[in-house]
Amino acid sequence: MTQKSISGTAATFFIMLLAFILLGFAQSASSQVTLEISPSAIQKIPIAVPDFKYMTPGQTQLAREMSDVLSNDLNISGVFRSLDRKGFLEDPQAMGFEASQIKFEDWRRQGAAFLALCSYQIQGNSLRLDGTLVDIAGRKMVGSPKSYAGELRAWRPMVHAFADDIMMMVTGERGVFDTKIAYVQSVGNAKEIFYCDFDGNNPVQLTRDNSIALSPAWSPDQSQIAFVSYREGQPRVYGVNVPTGSRYLISGFPGMNITPAWRPGRNELAVALSKDRGQDIYLVSPTGEIIKKFGVGFGSSISVSPSWSPDGQKFAYVSNEAGNPQIYIFDVNSGQKKRLTFSGNYNTSPSWSPKGDLIAYSSGEGGGFNICIIKPDGSGNRELTSGGRNEAPRWSPDGRMIAYSSNKQGGPAIRIMYSNGTGDWQLTRQGGAQELPDWSPRRNR
Amino acid sequence: MRNKRDIFPVLMIFALLAVMSACAKKNVPPPPGYGGAGQEYGQMPGSGGPGMDEAKWRELGINSEAEKREFLEKAKAFENQDVYFDYDSYTLTEPAKKVLDEKVSFLKRYPKVAVSVEGHCDERGTTEYNIALGERRANAAQQYLTSSGSSNLKLTTVSYGKERPVVTGHDEASWAKNRRDHFVLNY
Numbered sequence: 038m039t040q041k042s043i044s045g046t047a048a049t050f051f052i053m054l055l056a057f058i059l060l061g062f063a064q065s066a067s068s069q070v071t072l073e074i075s076p077s078a079i080q081k082i083p084i085a086v087p088d089f090k091y092m093t094p095g096q097t098q099l100a101r102e103m104s105d106v107l108s109n110d111l112n113i114s115g116v117f118r119s120l121d122r123k124g125f126l127e128d129p130q131a132m133g134f135e136a137s138q139i140k141f142e143d144w145r146r147q148g149a150a151f152l153a154l155c156s157y158q159i160q161g162n163s164l165r166l167d168g169t170l171v172d173i174a175g176r177k178m179v180g181s182p183k184s185y186a187g188e189l190r191a192w193r194p195m196v197h198a199f200a201d202d203i204m205m206m207v208t209g210e211r212g213v214f215d216t217k218i219a220y221v222q223s224v225g226n227a228k229e230i231f232y233c234d235f236d237g238n239n240p241v242q243l244t245r246d247n248s249i250a251l252s253p254a255w256s257p258d259q260s261q262i263a264f265v266s267y268r269e270g271q272p273r274v275y276g277v278n279v280p281t282g283s284r285y286l287i288s289g290f291p292g293m294n295i296t297p298a299w300r301p302g303r304n305e306l307a308v309a310l311s312k313d314r315g316q317d318i319y320l321v322s323p324t325g326e327i328i329k330k331f332g333v334g335f336g337s338s339i340s341v342s343p344s345w346s347p348d349g350q351k352f353a354y355v356s357n358e359a360g361n362p363q364i365y366i367f368d369v370n371s372g373q374k375k376r377l378t379f380s381g382n383y384n385t386s387p388s389w390s391p392k393g394d395l396i397a398y399s400s401g402e403g404g405g406f407n408i409c410i411i412k413p414d415g416s417g418n419r420e421l422t423s424g425g426r427n428e429a430p431r432w433s434p435d436g437r438m439i440a441y442s443s444n445k446q447g448g449p450a451i452r453i454m455y456s457n458g459t460g461d462w463q464l465t466r467q468g469g470a471q472e473l474p475d476w477s478p479r480r481n482r
Numbered sequence: 483m484r485n486k487r488d489i490f491p492v493l494m495i496f497a498l499l500a501v502m503s504a505c506a507k508k509n510v511p512p513p514p515g516y517g518g519a520g521q522e523y524g525q526m527p528g529s530g531g532p533g534m535d536e537a538k539w540r541e542l543g544i545n546s547e548a549e550k551r552e553f554l555e556k557a558k559a560f561e562n563q564d565v566y567f568d569y570d571s572y573t574l575t576e577p578a579k580k581v582l583d584e585k586v587s588f589l590k591r592y593p594k595v596a597v598s599v600e601g602h603c604d605e606r607g608t609t610e611y612n613i614a615l616g617e618r619r620a621n622a623a624q625q626y627l628t629s630s631g632s633s634n635l636k637l638t639t640v641s642y643g644k645e646r647p648v649v650t651g652h653d654e655a656s657w658a659k660n661r662r663d664h665f666v667l668n669y
Contacts, residue, residue: 228645249645252610271640272613293617293641296610309614314621316614337572337621341614355611361570362611383570385608401607428608473609 081118082207084111085149085173087129088122089166090156099157100129103166103196107153109236110200110214115437115455116207120149134169136178144173151179153203164189168199170206179206193238198482213433217477218440219243219253219262220451223470230264232279235433235476237464243277254297254306255477261323262475263287263297263306274308276323288325298343298352307331307343307352316340318354318367333367333374343367344387344396346413353377353387353396353413364398366413377415384409386429390436395456397421397430397439408441410456421458431476432456440464440474534669542594542669553592557667560588564648564662565623570607572618574626582623585665586630596636596668599623603644604657616641623663636668 086108088100104122111117124147127140134154144152152171157164165186170179183202185195197214204212219232227247233240244250248268255262263276274288274297288294292311299306300320305328310319317334318341319327334340338358345352349369356365356374361382367374378384383401390396395410395417406426411418425445432439436456443452446463449470454461465471539545544553563585565578574582589597601616601623620639627637648664649656 249642251613251645267642267645292639293613295613309610311617316617337618339611339614339618342608342610355608355614357570362608383607385611399608404606 082116082150083120083148084117084151084153084203085120085125085144085147086111086122086153087125087127087132090130090132090134090154092156092158093160096157096159099159099192103155103157103192106193106196106236107155107200110197110212111153111203113236113438113453114200114204114212115460116204117151120147124148136171136176139171141173141176144171149173151203151207153199155199159189162189163187164192164195166192166195166199168202170203193234201482210435211479211482213435213438213476213479215480215482216434217255217259218451218464219255219475219477220465220471221251221253221473222465222467230262230277231471232262232477233465237466240465240467243279243282252296252473253475254299255475256299257301257478259477259480261299263299265295265297274306285323286325287323288321290325296342298345300345301347301349303349307345309341309343318343318352331367331369332372333365342386344389346389347391347393351389351413353389353398355385355387364396364411377411377413378418379415380418388430388432388439389413390432390456391434392436394436397432397456399428399430399441408439408454419458421454421456422461427452429473431474433476434478438476440476442472442474538669542592556588556591557595557669560585561665561667564659564664566658567619567661567663569604569657569661570615572601572615572622574622578623579626582626583630586627589627592669594636594669596638597627598666598668599627599637599639600646600664600666601639601641602646602648602660602662602664604660605644605647605652606657607644609643609645613641613643613645616643619661619663623665 086104088104091097091100108119112119126143150173152173153168154171155166155168157166167182167184169182172179183199185198187195194215200214201212204210213235216235217232218235219230221228222231228249228251229245230243230250230253231240232243243262246266246268248266251265253262253264260279261276262279263274265272266275273286273294275284276287277284287306288308288310290310290312294308294310296309297306304323305320307318308321309316315334316339318331320329321327333354333356335358338356341355343352343354351366351368353364353366355362362385363376364378364384364387365374365376381400381402384398386399388397394412396413397408397410399406400409406428407420407422408427408430409418409420425443427441427443427445430439430441438453439456440451440453442449449472451464451471451474452461453464539550544550563581565581599620601620603612603616617639620641624637624639647660649659
């Protein structure tokens with residue numbers, strides 16, 4: 038069950054890919070370097086991120102701060118490894134940005150495969166940011182220079198946008214640097230819904246009900262969060278418009294209304310209800326009309342926690358119809374259900390990866406809980422964590438990372454790891470207890 | 483009982499009981515200002531609380547002070563006795579059924595009392611699965627009470643999963659106390 042090292046073949050493959058970059062293999066093809074880089078690659082791509090160059094004299098303060106944010110984004114991506122600035126030979130404020138001015142040989146000797154060159158201008162409350170990605174081995178600029186403009190106070194999203202573009206240029210897929218993570222925070226005896234940036238910055242409190250709020254779930258367009266609250270006695274599913282804060286009831290049937298999951302591509306949610314006494318998974322509209330009862334329930338069994346496949350045609354869920362909680366997959370079109378997990382006797386909280394290739398879940402054994410991944414066909418079961426209580430996994434929208442609740446370093450907090458179990462850092466650092474993360478989709482650009 | 487106290491809220495009865503226990507003399511009117519203490523009693527969970535008037539007592543089939551006293555004692559015992567479950571189980575054990583049988587006799591005697599069955603779980607296991615499990619526990623008790631009790635029971639259920647533990651320890655003794663159905667009366 039536990040198999041932490043990646044296969045030798047895969048490792049060799051990725052090292053070879055990296056070698057191709059270093060040898061300038063990609064140089065001849067096009068101005069774009071597009072490679073499928075997996076976070077499971079042992080070697081991450083070394084990138085140099087010097088302080089940003091200020092083009093308006095005296096506006097020096099953000100030079101380091103923005104570089105730190107970009108550096109951190111690229112480190113978090115799992116694809117890059119940002120080099121220590123102390124080794125840089127050149128004064129970032131004196132660097133030239135033309136290809137002819139770039140000291141490729143110096144950067145190569147410092148171990149950089151890529152160089153992120155950024156400059157900024159501040160005028161009043163406006164900021165303009167320019168970024169260029171340089172392929173050191175290929176001795177050329179990658180793609181065209183990128184420009185971002187906006188309010189000065191919104192400088193972080195602009196830096197995140199360049200990080201996204203770097204990911205796009207190198208891997209062919211945007212990063213997750215404009216995403217947010219919702220979670221449940223204990224506030225006194227109450228539990229409230231919060232969300233923060235993907236890097237843990239800017240925590241925002243969304244509910245102030247002084248009740249129990251649970252199970253936040255982002256809508257596919259990132260504008261709404263569905264969640265469960267006891268504010269009216271029974272657990273009901275509510276929605277909140279994230280930008281405006283306006284609230285509405287989604288599902289308030291008699292009995293429990295829990296575990297909302299927005300269906301990809303449709304304005305519908307799967308929820309677990311017990312309105313007909315038996316528990317079952319239902320499809321409801323955002324205003325609570327029942328569209329369909331899926332009929333996964335079995336006698337007095339428990340049916341809960343649906344998680345959609347990316348095509349919205351199947352969902353994984355938890356049922357105890359075999360005597361203890363296990364993950365099942367329900368096919369909406371055929372109406373067939375299939376048991377997915379057979380190892381262990383307490384498998385819950387399924388989360389279908391956005392690429393569709395894996396399902397993460399939490400597995401309880403001997404008092405501990407660990408995050409596991411398994412393929413939808415039931416093969417490839419792997420444990421990603423060890424020690425403590427690690428629960429409620431949720432994928433990043435690029436499928437490279439998993440957010441989860443963990444008490445492995447003291448109080449319950451949200452942690453993030455790469456989908457191969459490496460990495461692993463604490464997202465929420467405000468103290469108290471956090472649980473039940475949900476990672477937002479990317480914003481449309 | 484057709485006297486001036488008809489218009490008093492039930493908190494006066496609590497006050498009266500308290501005074502009666504202090505001095506054996508019957509029918510001592512409550513001293514001025516005693517209503518404050520009564521209001522505190524009224525906020526205790528499940529007690530009749532403010533707004534409980536004679537008409538409501540009669541609705542419950544309670545007509546004398548002695549009957550009220552008996553009811554309040556039994557109601558307290560009813561609420562204080564939880565029903566316990568095994569780990570990840572909502573099967574009623576034999577001891578659980580014994581407790582529920584006592585509750586059945588109370589509910590048969592007072593069929594108009596509304597009962598909320600709260601299902602709870604221990605801290606192990608998943609938040610969301612535990613809400614579903616707690617509901618099954620509450621339903622198990624509700625079904626048992628309904629099938630052996632009066633047909634006009636006002637029985638509702640709510641599951642708190644592992645969100646409202648009665649004991650905060652992290653050992654089996656604590657967990658066992660948290661895997662429970664708790665009963666709250668509304669009258």
